[in-house]
Amino acid sequence: MNYEPININDKLSKFNELWSPRVIAEMNDYQFKLAKGEGEFVWHDHADTDEVFIVIDGELDIEFRDGKVTLNAGEMFVIPKGVEHKPFAKGLVQVLLVEPKGVVNTGEAGGNLTAEDDIWV
Amino acid sequence: MNYEPININDKLSKFNELWSPRVIAEMNDYQFKLAKGEGEFVWHDHADTDEVFIVIDGELDIEFRDGKVTLNAGEMFVIPKGVEHKPFAKGLVQVLLVEPKGVVNTGEAGGNLTAEDDIWV
Numbered sequence: 606m607n608y609e610p611i612n613i614n615d616k617l618s619k620f621n622e623l624w625s626p627r628v629i630a631e632m633n634d635y636q637f638k639l640a641k642g643e644g645e646f647v648w649h650d651h652a653d654t655d656e657v658f659i660v661i662d663g664e665l666d667i668e669f670r671d672g673k674v675t676l677n678a679g680e681m682f683v684i685p686k687g688v689e690h691k692p693f694a695k696g697l698v699q700v701l702l703v704e705p706k707g708v709v710n711t712g713e714a715g716g717n718l719t720a721e722d723d724i725w726v
Numbered sequence: 727m728n729y730e731p732i733n734i735n736d737k738l739s740k741f742n743e744l745w746s747p748r749v750i751a752e753m754n755d756y757q758f759k760l761a762k763g764e765g766e767f768v769w770h771d772h773a774d775t776d777e778v779f780i781v782i783d784g785e786l787d788i789e790f791r792d793g794k795v796t797l798n799a800g801e802m803f804v805i806p807k808g809v810e811h812k813p814f815a816k817g818l819v820q821v822l823l824v825e826p827k828g829v830v831n832t833g834e835a836g837g838n839l840t841a842e843d844d845i846w847v
Contacts, residue, residue: 608793610801630804632776632824635756637802655753672729680731681758683751703753703824
């Protein structure tokens with residue numbers, strides 16, 4: 606067993622790719638992933654699971670078909686399963702995601718922002 | 727659906743009880759809980775689940791039978807299921823816990839630090 610803490614800022618310093626989540630920890634069959642974003646992501650949903658966003662740094666808008674939530678550092682939100690959403694960040698945002706192992710970033714939508722799954726940092 | 731962000735520091739300001747986790751969010755059958763601690767907790771384990779600690783503020787030692795990890799703000803650790811551990815904080819520590827709904831803070835150990843489950847803040 607590894608007794609090293611997982612330092613979130615240290616892990617964030619190790620990659621720069623946007624909209625490309627990196628796994629930093631596993632808990633049962635769930636993963637904790639860091640992601641950086643800037644600009645618009647795509648409309649998508651995750652049919653089988655809720656998804657948690659925790660903003661570490663910057664500001665993240667999450668648009669829904671009938672509204673929007675704005676998250677700043679230290680704020681979190683649970684996207685219910687099956688609900689279409691589109692992340693948007695005016696500047697660089699750094700977030701911690703929590704979701705089951707195997708969830709793809711673009712959900713059912715696909716497209717060129719679809720990231721490889723299960724890359725650790 | 728609620729479009730309000732969950733602000734971690736705002737939720738922390740709403741209770742003062744030590745070693746008494748408060749639920750702030752649910753994702754599928756998992757809960758996100760805030761807890762405050764100072765001094766020694768009890769040795770315990772969770773036979774059926776891993777448990778995640780993310781330190782929001784302060785410093786948390788987690789002792790194991792064969793070692794220790796020290797977590798500062800912005801650091802996290804996954805306690806594997808079945809592994810005995812004892813949280814300890816020299817000063818006040820504020821943490822975000824992630825674990826399945828229904829997990830009791832003292833695991834199988836019981837005792838007078840056992841907190842009521844499923845209290846939301």
